Amino acid sequence: MNGLTLHGLDHLSATSLNLWAAEPALWVIEKLLRRRAPVGCAAYRGIAVEHGVSLGLFDPDLNLADCQAAALAEFDRLAALSADPNRAKERESVPGLVETALAELRQYGPPTPPPEGQRQHRVEVTLPDVPVPLIGYQDFVWDAHGIVLDLKTQLRLAGDITPAHARQGAVYVAGGNRQMRFCYATPKKVAVYALEDPRTPLLTLRHIALRLERFLHLSRDPHELVGLLCPDFESFWWSAPEARALGRDVYGF
Incomplete structure (x- = not known):
């Protein structure tokens, strides 16, 4: 039995593999x-801004203020119990992020709606020798333009696609002929970058x-692997105070 199945894992994702590569603990x-x-x-x-932008893309007549209000309401719902000291700062950035992203992406026209009953477009990819599939969910698809686009919100604009994002995007366009693009939005600026070679980050994911499979095969006892x-x-993966408390509880220091 392979290590993934040994631990009841029937699929992976680029997000999961990026986490394993960056912070296996x-x-x-x-x-x-x-x-x-x-x-x-x-x-x-990020979730809140995507919600507001999505409303504005699928309904071109919806005004900006309503999209911003919806994004703020979603942020407040998600962060209601958060102890993150950056909560107010992150909330303050939401309206500007919705404005810059919508101004850029409305030029593409309304996206292709996902299948009925789904919020996003689901993709499934099989990699050589990897015993379970990779599953991903595309943010926005424009079939008319042959484009898949992922929205990333930031407070400082990235100069290029990050390696982790490239791996994520490679899954979204694997085996197809669509172009993968990333829209990096800040409250003041926006930049769109195309993933020119999805094959290399896909190979990295493999x-x-x-x-990961070999590590999991070492033991069927998760506590032994811990x-x-x-x-x-100090990694941003532990940025939430509650996450650090959980980590100390599990690891004992």
């Missing part, structure tokens, strides 16, 4: 111990997945 908490680490308000900011790792609490 957190990955085992979430995927093996099934204890969800709370995220910081930066993550809630190597990450194979190494004992092989050390958390780096």
